[in-house]
Amino acid sequence: MLSAYxxxxxxQIRSQTQYRLSFLADVVSTCLMSxxxxxxxxxxxxxxxxxxxxxxxxxxxxxxxALLAFSLSDLxxxxxxxxxxYIRTGLFDVVLLRxxxxxxxxxxxxxxxxxxxxxxxxxVILAVALFLVDIDWSVARVAILVVTPLAGSLIFASIxxxxxxxxxxxxxxxxxxxxFTYGGRDFTTYPVSVYSGWFRRLFAYGLGFAFxxxxxxxxxxxxxxxxxAPIWLGWGTPVVALLxxxxxxxxxxxxxxHYRSTGS
Amino acid sequence: MAIIEAEELRKEFVVWRKVGRxxxxxxxxxxxxxxxxxxxxxxTLGYLGPNGAGKSTTLKMFTGVLAPSSxxxxxxxxxxxxxxxxxxxQIGVVFGQRSQLWWDLPLRDSFALLRHVxxxxxxxxxxxxxxxxxxxGLDEFLDTPVRxxxxxxxxxxxxTAALLHGPRVLFLDEPTIGLDVVSKQAVRxxxxxxxxxxxxxxVLTTHDLADIERLCRRLVIIDHGRVVHDGSLEALHARYxxxxxxxxxxxxxxxxxxxxxxxxxxxxEAEGHRVTFSLAEGVTAGHVITQLAGxxxxxxxxxxxxxxxxxxxxxxxxxxxARSVASG
Ligand SMILES: Nc1ncnc2c1ncn2[C@@H]1O[C@H](COP(=O)(O)OP(=O)(O)O)[C@@H](O)[C@H]1O
Ligand SMILES: [Mg+2]
Numbered sequence: 186m187l188s189a190y191x192x193x194x195x196x197q198i199r200s201q202t203q204y205r206l207s208f209l210a211d212v213v214s215t216c217l218m219s220x221x222x223x224x225x226x227x228x229x230x231x232x233x234x235x236x237x238x239x240x241x242x243x244x245x246x247x248x249x250x251a252l253l254a255f256s257l258s259d260l261x262x263x264x265x266x267x268x269x270x271y272i273r274t275g276l277f278d279v280v281l282l283r284x285x286x287x288x289x290x291x292x293x294x295x296x297x298x299x300x301x302x303x304x305x306x307x308x309v310i311l312a313v314a315l316f317l318v319d320i321d322w323s324v325a326r327v328a329i330l331v332v333t334p335l336a337g338s339l340i341f342a343s344i345x346x347x348x349x350x351x352x353x354x355x356x357x358x359x360x361x362x363x364x365f366t367y368g369g370r371d372f373t374t375y376p377v378s379v380y381s382g383w384f385r386r387l388f389a390y391g392l393g394f395a396f397x398x399x400x401x402x403x404x405x406x407x408x409x410x411x412x413x414a415p416i417w418l419g420w421g422t423p424v425v426a427l428l429x430x431x432x433x434x435x436x437x438x439x440x441x442x443h444y445r446s447t448g449s
Numbered sequence: 450m451a452i453i454e455a456e457e458l459r460k461e462f463v464v465w466r467k468v469g470r471x472x473x474x475x476x477x478x479x480x481x482x483x484x485x486x487x488x489x490x491x492x493t494l495g496y497l498g499p500n501g502a503g504k505s506t507t508l509k510m511f512t513g514v515l516a517p518s519s520x521x522x523x524x525x526x527x528x529x530x531x532x533x534x535x536x537x538x539q540i541g542v543v544f545g546q547r548s549q550l551w552w553d554l555p556l557r558d559s560f561a562l563l564r565h566v567x568x569x570x571x572x573x574x575x576x577x578x579x580x581x582x583x584x585x586g587l588d589e590f591l592d593t594p595v596r597x598x599x600x601x602x603x604x605x606x607x608x609t610a611a612l613l614h615g616p617r618v619l620f621l622d623e624p625t626i627g628l629d630v631v632s633k634q635a636v637r638x639x640x641x642x643x644x645x646x647x648x649x650x651x652v653l654t655t656h657d658l659a660d661i662e663r664l665c666r667r668l669v670i671i672d673h674g675r676v677v678h679d680g681s682l683e684a685l686h687a688r689y690x691x692x693x694x695x696x697x698x699x700x701x702x703x704x705x706x707x708x709x710x711x712x713x714x715x716x717x718e719a720e721g722h723r724v725t726f727s728l729a730e731g732v733t734a735g736h737v738i739t740q741l742a743g744x745x746x747x748x749x750x751x752x753x754x755x756x757x758x759x760x761x762x763x764x765x766x767x768x769x770x771a772r773s774v775a776s777g
Contacts, residue, residue, distance in 0.1 A: 192565040200553035279549050281514045283566055284537040442516045442530065445462060446509055448501075 189285055193293045215299045219306040226310055237378035238411040242317045244376060246406065249311035251373035251398035254337030256303035262342045264295035266362065269352040275447035288346065288437060320405060329401050329419055336422040337397040343429035344369060344392065346437055353440035365392065373397045378411045393425040450526060452618055452650050453488040453511060458520035460506050460674075480506040482674030483520070488652065490617070493644040495665030496654040499765065503674040504654035505544075508622050511652070512542050525617055538567060541611030541649075545623040548603065549610055550595045556606050557591045560613060567614035574613055581609040584639050601632025608639065618650040619643070625657050640664055658757045670764060677768045682757065689763050691755035692727040695734050697741060698749040699724065706744045712737045 226248075236244050268291060271277040280287050280294075320326060348362025369392065372380075377389045377399045389395035396418075403410055404419025460481040465473040481503040488494055498504050509515040510522060513529035513536050522529060525539040542549070550559040564574045582588055585605040590598055598606065604624060611619060624640075625633045641664060643649055655661060661668060661682070668685060670678040678685055685691075694715065702721030703714075711732035716725040726737060734752045741747060 189565050189568065192562055196551055196554060196558070196562055200551060276547060278509070278514050278544060278547050281533060282512060282537055282542050282549065284534050284568075285566065286534075444515065446515055448505070 190289055190293050193285075193290065194296055197294050197296055198298060211299050212302075215302040219302045223306055223309055227313060237376040239376050239378075239408070242314065243402070243406055243408070245314040246311075246318055247376060247398045247402040248374045249307060249314040250333060250402055251337070251370065253304070253307035253311055253334040254397050255341050255370040255373070256300070256307045257334060257338035258341035258345060260297075260300040260304055261338070262292055262345045263300060264297055265291055265345050265349040267291070267295045268349045269356060269358070272352050272444065273356050273447075277444060278446055281441075281444075287441060318406060321407060326405055329404055333398065333401040333419075333422050336426040337401075339426035340393055340397055340422070340429045341366065341369060343426070343433035347433045350433075350436050350440035353443045369394050369397075373399070393429055396422045396425040451487040452490045452525060453486065453652070454521070454523045455484055455486045455511075456521040458484045458486075458507070458510060458522055459518045460503075460510060460515060461518045479674050481510070481517075484671065484674070484676055486669065486676070486679070488650060490650055491647045492667060493640075493651045493665050494653065495661040495668045496652060496671070497656065497658075497661060497668060497761070498654075498671040499656065502671045504671065505622055506674075507671070508542075508544075508620050508652070508654060512540060512620055513537070538614060539617045541614070541616035541619045543604070543607045543611045543619075543621045543624055545604070545626050548595065548607065550603070550606055552596045553594055555592045555594055556587065556598070559595065559606070559610060563610055563613050569614050573615065577613050577615065578609065581612060584642065585609060585635060599629075599632075601628045601635075604628060604632060604636060605639075608636065612649075616649065618652065621651065621653045623655055624653065625655065625660055637663055658761070662757060670761065672765055672768045673772065675768075677764055685757075685760055685764070686755045687730070689760045689767075691760045691763075692729070693734065693755055694753040695726045695728065695737055696751045696753060697724055697726075697738075697747050698722060700746040700748055703745070706741065709737075709740055711740075 226245075235241065239247075265288070268277075271280065271291070277287075280290050283290065315330075344365050345362075348365050351358045351362060369388065372388045373394050377385060377395045380389065389399070400410075400414065400418040401422055402419075404416055407416075409416065410418075458481055459479065462478045462480055464476050464478055466476050468474045484503075484507060496504050496507065506515065510517050511524055511529065513524075513533040516530045524536060527536045527539075529536050550556065551562060554562075560574075560578055563569070564571070582591070585608060587605060587609065590602050590606075593602075595603060595606065608624070621640075625636055628636065637660065640651065640653070644651060644664060651664075653660065653665065666681055668678065668680065668682055669676055670685075678688070695712065698719075699722050703717055703724045711729050712726040713729075714724060715727045717723070718725075728734065728737060738747070738750060
């Protein structure tokens with residue numbers, strides 16, 4: 186089972202490397218950009234004053250955890266936004282004619298390995314951030330540090346998938362999905378406590394973004410939530426991820442049934 | 450059990466038509482409008498109809514790509530959309546417009562990939578590929594990237610790709626559209642052979658009547674999403690009264706033959722030197738020619754089979770009349 190997807194992946198990378206020069210240029214430019222990004226982020230947070238009741242360094246930990254979750258999900262499922270193209274051209278037909286999961290194929294056939302750079306970049310920033318703050322390390326804290334980016338990336342992944350699925354109903358949905366994915370990335374860069382009103386309610390709790398990094402970071406740093414949430418909420422990320430994935434799977438399945446192909 | 454069973458199958462599309470500058474009007478297009486069909490194992494079925502009749506839409510429902518709006522459908526005993534993955538292993542599909550091959554890879558690599566995708570046992574894969582290579586003449590372009598193949602070469606590749614996993618049913622949507630003469634011949638000859646082996650059920654949509662005449666014993670004709678004929682080509686001719694014709698060239702101008710039976714004069718041309726007779730049903734050409742030979746010197750004789758284009762044009766005209774009566 187796995188081998189079929191692996192082979193598709195290899196084939197896809199092989200066809201990409203056919204255009205060898207552009208592939209190389211891609212890799213080099215991505216690496217350079219990542220380096221610049223890292224420097225920019227670190228400089229930015231050196232000058233960032235306290236935010237929403239947290240020190241700049243604490244904010245950097247939250248931001249780095251969120252960035253890692255986002256870049257992981259972007260690497261693994263970010264290309265699901267190409268679904269629009271397959272729907273508009275009717276190429277999704279071909280995907281449905283193979284004995285594999287349609288979503289699985291989509292993720293594999295447009296896999297962009299250059300996005301690995303972003304994950305490495307996030308890891309570097311997180312390492313620096315953890316070095317800059319005092320953490321009373323324990324098994325629980327290490328566990329939460331490992332689990333959170335993985336579960337958090339599943340939350341982002343669910344939003345990527347659900348957002349892209351809108352194209353089954355509305356092909357010209359354009360950048361609508363990005364409002365939630367990239368919007369979510371930007372939202373999670375800062376502590377939830379800096380937001381207020383319906384905006385906070387929608388993004389932090391409705392879409393579950395508070396669980397991507399904020400609550401786990403509170404647990405890691407051992408600081409109480411200025412908004413009064415209990416500290417154990419830091420463990421909620423996998424649960425929220427599971428919920429998000431269930432919703433995304435339902436939306437996806439309904440979407441596929443609404444696929445209408447194209448007239449010839 | 451029939452391999453395809455469709456009952457009152459329907460597919461509606463909602464489209465928004467522009468009216469005026471900003472307003473849009475909701476419109477429901479019935480692409481497939483109550484098709485009932487049974488196809489038995491080993492049949493070769495021609496699915497024929499003018500552009501926009503609903504052929505492709507029907508095939509997309511049969512193959513699990515589109516969910517029907519209503520009706521009952523079983524292909525290989527499975528409900529196509531909900532059992533899509535199982536179904537893909539039992540069917541082969543060639544949609545003329547959409548390639549299932551990997552654009553940037555050599556044809557050979559696409560075939561190798563399909564072996565893994567469909568988990569085809571090595572020996573089976575090799576045997577089927579060898580057969581297709583020979584029958585479809587693939588060897589000269591096996592190592593060419595798909596994007597560099599001509600349409601005809603690609604179509605031969607697509608056919609192979611659709612058969613490698615040993616499907617029970619092969620669905621072909623306009624397999625000869627836009628092909629050069631040689632490729633068209635190759636594809637038809639290949640399909641004829643497939644039909645004669647009788648293992649694979651073939652459902653073929655086309656608007657090329659030559660495909661149908663050579664390949665399909667059974668013909669389903671649809672118009673505006675409805676079946677207007679289901680049966681053999683002969684049955685179609687019988688139903689619409691198409692006649693075989695005998696054309697004779699005469700030494701002397703034509704004069705009425707007294708008591709000529711089984712045929713009527715349809716046209717007299719070339720100042721009476723060429724006469725066309727249409728034969729009554731069940732009358733042989735020989736019967737008429739013998740009668741004629743007794744009266745006049747025949748220089749040349751030709752027998753013209755009924756014209757399929759003509760009978761189908763008549764069929765559409767009749768179905769349009771029926772529609773306008775029903776709606777008017
Ligand atoms: N995805 C679609 N969206 C809207 N209308 C469609 C779609 N696919 C087909 N149609 C319409 O349905 C009708 C039948 O189309 P189709 O099945 O492609 O016909 P055929 O293959 O016989 O030419 C046409 O009127 C076509 O415009
Ligand atoms: Mg068509």
